[in-house]
Amino acid sequence: MREIQILARIRSLAEGGRQHQAILKGIGDDCAILRPGAQRDLVFTSDFVLEGRHFQLDTHRAADIGHKALARSLSDLAAMGSRPLFCLVSLAISPRQTSSWITQFYRGLLDLADRFHTTLAGGDLARFDKVIADVICCGETPRNKALLRSGAKPGDRIYVTGELGGSAYGLVTRKGAAWRRHLRPKPRIEVGLILRRLGVSACIDISDGLSLDLHRLCLESRVSAMISSALPVAQGANLDQALHGGDDYELLFTAPGSRRIPRQIAGVPVTHIGSITKGKAGELWLDNRPLKPRGFDHFA
Amino acid sequence: MREIQILARIRSLAEGGRQHQAILKGIGDDCAILRPGAQRDLVFTSDFVLEGRHFQLDTHRAADIGHKALARSLSDLAAMGSRPLFCLVSLAISPRQTSSWITQFYRGLLDLADRFHTTLAGGDLARFDKVIADVICCGETPRNKALLRSGAKPGDRIYVTGELGGSAYGLVTRKGAAWRRHLRPKPRIEVGLILRRLGVSACIDISDGLSLDLHRLCLESRVSAMISSALPVAQGANLDQALHGGDDYELLFTAPGSRRIPRQIAGVPVTHIGSITKGKAGELWLDNRPLKPRGFDHFA
Numbered sequence: 108m109r110e111i112q113i114l115a116r117i118r119s120l121a122e123g124g125r126q127h128q129a130i131l132k133g134i135g136d137d138c139a140i141l142r143p144g145a146q147r148d149l150v151f152t153s154d155f156v157l158e159g160r161h162f163q164l165d166t167h168r169a170a171d172i173g174h175k176a177l178a179r180s181l182s183d184l185a186a187m188g189s190r191p192l193f194c195l196v197s198l199a200i201s202p203r204q205t206s207s208w209i210t211q212f213y214r215g216l217l218d219l220a221d222r223f224h225t226t227l228a229g230g231d232l233a234r235f236d237k238v239i240a241d242v243i244c245c246g247e248t249p250r251n252k253a254l255l256r257s258g259a260k261p262g263d264r265i266y267v268t269g270e271l272g273g274s275a276y277g278l279v280t281r282k283g284a285a286w287r288r289h290l291r292p293k294p295r296i297e298v299g300l301i302l303r304r305l306g307v308s309a310c311i312d313i314s315d316g317l318s319l320d321l322h323r324l325c326l327e328s329r330v331s332a333m334i335s336s337a338l339p340v341a342q343g344a345n346l347d348q349a350l351h352g353g354d355d356y357e358l359l360f361t362a363p364g365s366r367r368i369p370r371q372i373a374g375v376p377v378t379h380i381g382s383i384t385k386g387k388a389g390e391l392w393l394d395n396r397p398l399k400p401r402g403f404d405h406f407a
Numbered sequence: 408m409r410e411i412q413i414l415a416r417i418r419s420l421a422e423g424g425r426q427h428q429a430i431l432k433g434i435g436d437d438c439a440i441l442r443p444g445a446q447r448d449l450v451f452t453s454d455f456v457l458e459g460r461h462f463q464l465d466t467h468r469a470a471d472i473g474h475k476a477l478a479r480s481l482s483d484l485a486a487m488g489s490r491p492l493f494c495l496v497s498l499a500i501s502p503r504q505t506s507s508w509i510t511q512f513y514r515g516l517l518d519l520a521d522r523f524h525t526t527l528a529g530g531d532l533a534r535f536d537k538v539i540a541d542v543i544c545c546g547e548t549p550r551n552k553a554l555l556r557s558g559a560k561p562g563d564r565i566y567v568t569g570e571l572g573g574s575a576y577g578l579v580t581r582k583g584a585a586w587r588r589h590l591r592p593k594p595r596i597e598v599g600l601i602l603r604r605l606g607v608s609a610c611i612d613i614s615d616g617l618s619l620d621l622h623r624l625c626l627e628s629r630v631s632a633m634i635s636s637a638l639p640v641a642q643g644a645n646l647d648q649a650l651h652g653g654d655d656y657e658l659l660f661t662a663p664g665s666r667r668i669p670r671q672i673a674g675v676p677v678t679h680i681g682s683i684t685k686g687k688a689g690e691l692w693l694d695n696r697p698l699k700p701r702g703f704d705h706f707a
Contacts, residue, residue, distance in 0.1 A: 108706060199539075229453070231453050233705050235459075327435060
């Protein structure tokens with residue numbers, strides 16, 4: 108297939124999906140066009156998924172890769188308490204990918220996009236020797252209401268959604284619920300929207316492991332954190348996987364003790380795991396012992 | 408260097424650059440935050456630059472690659488007649504890239520960003536076995552004023568800015584002005600802004616060659632085009648390079664014959680090269696003979 112034929116197919120798949128009314132022009136021009144809502148802020152994120160780093164072609168089907176590529180970016184929107192509007196998808200494929208592979212990649216991505224009313228509005232397409240995708244997501248929030256990493260204050264309580272370590276455990280077993288969890292992470296969009304309305308103080312998504320992402324939140328907020336080892340560990344996973352395993356895409360957030368946080372939000376359990384304290388920015392404590400952040404670091 | 412250290416360096420470089428007032432939050436959170444202007448539309452584009460496809464590490468310095476990565480996306484904004492606001496940069500590097508290489512990549516990118524008041528507001532960073540970058544640009548236009556590919560009408564005249572084939576010729580000689588042109592393409596932002604005010608009917612940037620990009624414009628406008636071989640060919644280049652060579656990043660646009668188009672816009676020459684005609688969508692004619700589009704197609 109030539110590029111124009113591949114693009115025509117992607118365009119027809121995209122136009123079969125949800126078209127957000129704010130998108131005036133999607134695929135087919137030099138740029139996509141968005142008409143932003145009044146009194147809204149827009150939030151933007153981009154995330155790679157790279158063959159051999161984030162997935163393997165022999166264990167991940169095309170639709171899984173498409174799902175994961177979008178889920179990573181949607182998870183960042185969730186962490187800002189933002190409602191998704193659209194995505195751009197830059198995809199490079201090797202000569203080994205058939206036209207059916209390309210179709211399945213976009214189907215996996217668009218199934219997830221549809222669930223969250225997200226328009227596929229454009230992107231780029233290239234040939235390379237490996238499969239790489241970069242997904243850009245844009246969402247909106249009411250003005251000044253985006254949840255930031257930098258808002259945690261000493262005395263705030265620390266919470267996580269769902270269970271931790273399941274994705275890391277799935278990567279070991281390559282079967283069952285944990286492996287499906289690894290293949291098809293669920294971005295916590297609805298939870299993020301409710302957290303924003305609840306007025307939590309800070310939020311981040313756990314993409315690289317609880318310890319590393321809590322460290323990042325504390326760095327931006329210039330605070331320390333004490334957490335307990337009584338974590339919501341996913342079935343089969345161990346404490347190490349819950350603390351440092353990547354790809355869970357749960358939300359980690361903080362709120363003043365005076366703020367009532369439900370034990371379940373949008374059907375997802377919420378667990379109180381510790382407290383924000385004064386101290387060296389980014390310093391972590393587990394059961395009163397120093398905890399070194401060592402989640403997934405591309406460059407460690 | 409660990410990821411957090413690399414990010415701190417990129418952040419400090421970015422914060423040394425222009426900070427557009429519409430960007431409420433740049434690097435350092437899950438997403439960047441933009442407060443859009445009233446009565447404005449926003450336009451978005453993403454473009455890969457891939458090692459071995461768009462550049463070679465032995466001939467392109469890090470700053471050249473950073474420049475080109477952003478220039479490709481800015482050129483898409485230029486083609487919409489849009490004023491740049493911000494960019495996101497997803498960069499993957501191999502262990503061969505030193506910290507100085509990373510710094511130079513962002514310096515090259517930020518030098519160009521500064522020239523067009525573009526804030527580096529976020530992105531992604533990953534390790535891979537080759538260097539790949541995906542740059543997302545966002546710009547703004549007054550409502551309903553973005554220049555589209557789809558507005559060309561039979562009878563409209565066809566114009567190009569600057570000279571064609573220079574970048575393809577530079578790729579052969581690897582020296583002199585043509586090679587510098589290939590390494591450091593100039594996005595025609597100012598020209599695009601003026602074209603928008605002049606009320607031209609359609610516009611596209613020439614990234615993959617005149618014939619292929621004119622074909623794309625004609626497909627979207629459902630028209631044919633007749634052009635003359637009396638093209639503004641860059642010094643040293645031949646007609647074939649001017650017709651089919653990629654990476655020139657000039658603007659190709661159409662306007663009704665009644666619209667006066669200056670011979671020079673923002674210091675860039677403008678040449679009348681042909682006319683839009685009724686006929687099969689996308690069909691091209693050169694000096695009254697059929698012209699097959701055969702510019703750069705990743706999948707041909």
